[in-house]
């Protein structure tokens with residue numbers, strides 16, 4: 396396509412599909428995986444908060460040592476490394492809820508690119524063999540706007556596939572959801588651990604012994620779901636478990652009732 400034709404095509408496309416920010420819907424000219432200044436500011440401020448690389452929890456700077464946060468020192472580090480975009484709070488929590496429940500699914504482009512950058516710049520990048528999305532049973536797949544059950548929205552899978560494109564780490568569905576049951580939303584931390592127990596299994600025929608894998612999910616709240624996934628993978632012989640999530644929430648009651 397020559398330059399003039401390309402320009403006419405771009406103008407026509409902008410008229411039919413006016414460019415908008417995928418985070419808030421405001422009209423603005425951006426690349427598909429960029430957000431407007433206001434949305435970018437919400438993300439940047441939530442990214443400033445220090446977190447423990449062993450469990451992903453937000454921590455005060457003095458709480459961290461080479462062995463992680465106080466909880467990791469006490470109970471043992473949960474994961475080799477947690478990658479997270481930001482803490483689930485303030486403007487970033489609003490953005491996340493819009494993504495998950497408000498029809499702003501294109502935010503996955505921005506989330507995946509940001510998460511991929513964190514993995515690429517990490518010393519662990521070369522050591523990760525596969526990205527494994529947390530599997531969701533079909534009843535829990537969220538409806539896309541205007542579409543019925545069965546054409547659901549699976550944020551973890553969508554993000555894992557896009558992160559795979561950016562990092563060239565293969566996305567491998569090595570875990571299966573073997574039973575449904577209650578959603579984790581509305582449950583306390585202890586109840587979440589019980590509720591998720593036994594929901595996952597290694598996919599039939601896959602060999603993971605000695606592997607170094609990264610579990611991908613959209614949000615880590617109490618950590619019960621990724622811990623259960625990690626338990627199954629370690630039982631299969633996985634050596635190192637990494638975790639990559641868009642948001643890491645605390646465990647206060649208001650959060651437990653939302654995500």
Ligand SMILES: [Zn+2]
Pocket residue numbers: 416417418419420421430431432433434435
């Ligand atoms: Zn915006």
Ligand SMILES: [Zn+2]
Pocket residue numbers: 447448449450451452463464465466467
């Ligand atoms: Zn920790």
